[in-house]
Amino acid sequence: MSSADQPVVTTSAGRVRGIVDPDTGVRTWRGVPYGATTEGAGRFRAPRPVESWTGVRDASAFSPPAMQGFFGWTDNVIGTEDCLTLDIVRPDNDEELPVVVYFHGGTFVTGSSHEKVLQGHYLTKTTDIVYISVNFRLGVFGYLDYRTLGEDCVANPALLDQILALRWVHDNAAGFGGDPGRVTIMGESAGGAAVIHLMCAPAARGLFHRAIAQSPPVASVHSRVQAAMWVRKLIKDMGLPSQTTLEALREADAEALVRVGQSMLLNRKELVQFNTSFMPTVDTHTLPAHPIDVFQSGAQAPVPLIIGTNADEASFAKALYQTNKSRLRAARRALSVYDPDNAEAVLETYDFVDDRRKFAALIADAVFWAPSVMLATEHRRTAPTWMYRFDYASTTMRRIGLGAMHTSDLAAVFGDAKATRASKFDPFQPREEFDEVSAAMQFHWGSFFHNAHPGEKWPVYGFRSDTEPGRATAIFAAKSSVEYDPKAAQRRAWEGFDMREWGMHRQDLVETLTDSIADEGNA
DSSP states (O other), rough: OSSSSSOOOOOSSOOEEEEEEEETTEEEEEEEEEHHHHSSTTTTOOOOOOOOOSEEOOOOOOOOOOOOOOOOSSOEEEBSSOEEEEEEEOOOSSOOOOEEEOOOOOOOTSSTTOOGGOOOOOHHHHHHHHEEEEEOOOHHSSOOOGGGGSSSSSSHHHHHHHHHHHHHHHGGGGGTTEEEEEEEEHHHHHHHHHHHHHOGGGGGGGSEEEEEEOOTTTTTOOOOOHHHHHHHHHHHTTOTTTTHHHHHHSSOOHHHHHHHHHHTTTEEEEEEOOOOOOOOOOOSSOOSSSSHHHHHTTTTOOOEEEEEEETTTGGGGGGTTTSSSHHHHHHHHHHHHOOOHHHHHHHHHHHHOOOOHHHHHHIIIIIIHHHHHHHHHHHHHTEEEEEEEEEOOHHHHHTTTTTOOOTHHHHHHHHHHSSTTGGGGGGTHHHHHHHHHHHHHHHHHHHHHHHHHTTTTOOOOOOSSHHHHHHHEEEESSSSSSSSSTTTTHHHHHTTTSSSTTTOOHHHHHHHHHHHHHHHHHH
């Protein structure tokens, strides 16, 4: 591999020509296909490897993202169903380096491999890695299980896309100077959940060797009942007959499907019960069981893991309800659809959400922190595990009540203070403290990429002993530190709460949808 301005690499499907970025000096190949198009006959089916090409393919420009709603003032749809591409970045040298494969977030419905903060140029140079970011199917095309309509589909198209991407990395990383024996999978939010799903997926075993899950909504997994509910709603809102087939949905207009899916996502009644329309589904094959069950049984990939969350993941929730009574009613309803018997014990540790801050903390912990602690607790029995909490927020972010909100850790990890959505709230933040936090995180992440463990000052998430309190958690803040068993009372309350199965106290849906699933199984 040369260091010319247009480096050419031979992949398993053909040659690709990249560029040396003039601003950062890294080599980069953009929009490299790893799978065939998923439109038409490929819709809702498992992905296929990309077909070979002749000549040299230009890889100097990013490809369109997976088809998705724009979430602006209009209902515009962007992207394409022919979306199985990835971007590769590495330092402009010929050293063999560890590989990081990144899966973007976006509530399972938005995002792309080349969002500004995720392009990876600074992270690549600082930590000396080959960085590969992946596009995969989203929303109605990637994260909805249509098997109630027929068996000619797969339950988890996006997860299969991600596995195909890892196979491509295994076969092709060496051509880009990457070591296929040192692959870290990494992601944030829905991408962090993808990391956990891949750890649970038998078909991904052996394709990676360490994992980093940032703010993963671990319990965001559809039951068959949930998936059936959302498929039924999609068909209804599309104006299609209830007997609609998979073939009819394959012929439906792609943009219309995305627009209806976007409207489903904004269903506030279901959102406040943690019932979003797009998530992976436990299918006993690709995702054999709920991630919490997989980790509790020790059946997950036995690889070193970094997992953590932000201190104020759901700070937006402070504005959702105006009275103590309405907040408590909403919190009780949300918890009761999972485990009504233990909801009160959890609420008690948050003082029955008697102010907005406690309500926001409950929501954040339910979605992000508590299930992450559950996985860390189990995984430490199988492989080295490290847990963190990202506390850093500028004075402005704290003053306006947002704090270390969801996604704010991305700027620090990737080393670009102005690139995230969270940074838009604070365009003039001082750089000195941010630079210190960013340097600390990149040091630990880089050590993990290269050595399968962070720096020595970050203890493992271990067990209590005669000399150690256990559950060490790295706190990344203006003055970083280590805490042992943070929020112990809340942790213990969540340990008795079952968040694996949505649907309790929703008999109006459960009974009718269970009948339809049973009918499908008897067909």
